[in-house]
Amino acid sequence: MATKRKYDLVQGEGTMESLRHYRWVAVLMVPLHMSLAFGLQQYVAPPEHPEMVEWASTVKWAHVVICGFVIFSGLLSHAYVRRGKHATAGAIVLQIAIAAGYFYFGAVISIADLVANAGAGPSSFMMICIMFGVLGLMRPGISVPLYTCACMLFAVMLLRAPIDPAHITSAGIIAYVGPMLALLASVIVWNQFVRAVMLRRELSRSNTALMAQQQELAFLADHDTLTGLYNRREFMRMANMELARAARAPCDTQLIMVDLDFFKKVNDQYGHPVGDAVLKQVAALLRSGIRTTDTVARLGGEEFIVLLPDTSREGALAVAEKLRMLVRAEPLVMEDLSVPVTASFGVSGLLRNQQGTVDSIYAAADRALYVAKQLGRDRVEYAEPESSELSSGTAEGLRA
Structure with missing residues (x-):
């Protein structure tokens, strides 16, 4: 059953590969058949062998008919190949019909050669069988x-043909050996093709899995696994880049610290799975409430941070208030459970004429957040960076 399933998976690809090969074979065979038919048309039989006239006529018309067959089947093959990579039942039938047509052509010209004792005899039939066995x-x-x-077709045609009995035995052996050798070649080539295709597919799956793993590792390197937001390290890198840009093209830069209120009680009362759901919901709300040019990250625990480039103090306070209302208006709903959520916000920033570090803004926003907590939570407070922070920055901050 495993072998059958494997063959079912590969046969379509094998058929399309065969039809692709046959298109080029058809391009070569059409002029060959035409030239042979033209040559036989010009053939003049010796007076002492009048039977050669009938032989030349039979072989000529066989080449004319197979030439038309090759043109028609070649065009059909091209149409199937252009249609797509996957073989249909019609494509498989066409593949079988092409082989059967050529087998009959080979049998006709071989029998004609044997009757007239001319040409290549049964070798033509054997060569055609082996060619299709390989391709x-x-x-x-x-x-x-x-x-x-x-094999049976050739044997029947051989028995019905007016052939010298002395030649029937040797021709019959070739009629049997030729298809059997071709069948052996077909099985060998097919199994090699199956192994190559399955190996290629396995390598493709492995490469896809490896790429997905690499992408996941790259994502985990700079994102928080729970919320999908940037992590502390990546936020620090992006914030430093933004401050460097703001120094070249002076503009206000603001920072918002977000801390969920009474989050420990949520974990204690409802359990950590509910706490994780709260964090994911708040992360989604924060992401939806900022511009695409802004950056939001999870610092750790229940703390988040938002960077607002080219934003005034008033604009930052408005954004913080908007985010506060978004969080407050969306309690976590899980089945019959509703968990109210609020957060406190601390805002700070640098004016366009000020120079400072991310740590200096972070320290000021953290003080503002502390004030918001002390004044009752679920509110927004602002704090200016101190002059000492602007000159040298804090020693700890985000690197902690």
Whole structure:
């Protein structure tokens, strides 16, 4: 069953690969068949061998018919290949029909050669069988009955043809050996193709999994795993870049510290899964309430931080108030449970004529947050960076 499933998965790809090959074979075979038909049309049989006239006519028309067949099947193959990578039932039927058509052509010209004792004899039939055995890419479930039928076809045609009995035995051996050798080649090539395709698919899956793992590791390196927000380290890097940009093109830069009120009680009363759900909901609300140019991150625990580039003090206070109302208006709802959530906000920043570090703004925003907590929570407070912080920055801050 495992082998059958594997063959089912690969047969479509094998058929499309065969049709792609056949398009180029058709381009080569059409002029070959046409030139052979034209040459036989010009053929003049020796007077002592009048039977060669019928032989030339039979072989000529066989090449004319197969030439038309190759043109038609080649165009169909091109249409199937252009349609997509996956083989349909029609494409598989076309693949079988192409092989069967060529087998019949090979049998006709080989029998004609044997009757007239001319040409390549049964070798033509054997060569065609082996060619499709190598290029056909058909599973044994298709190739075994196909080559068996080809062998039986040639045997029946051989018995009905007016051939010298002395040649029937040797021709019969070739009629049997040719398809069997082709079938053996077909099975070998098919199994090699299956192994190559399955290995390629396994490598593709491994590469996809590896890339997904790398992307996940890259994401985890600078994001918080619970909320999906930037982590402290990545926020620090982005904030330093923004302050460097603000120094080149002077503008106000503001920072908002966010701390959830009584979050320990939420964990103690409802459990940590509910606490995690609260954190994820607040993170989503903070993200939705800022501009795309702003940056929000989780510092750790129940603390968040927002960077507002090119924003005045009044603008930062308005954003903080907006975020406070968003958090307050959205209690966490889980089944029949409703958990009210509020947060306190501390705001600070640098004016365009001030120079400072991220740590200096952080320290001032942290003081403002402390004041908001002391004054009853669920409110917004602002604090200016101190002159000592602007000159040298704090020693701890975000790097803690």
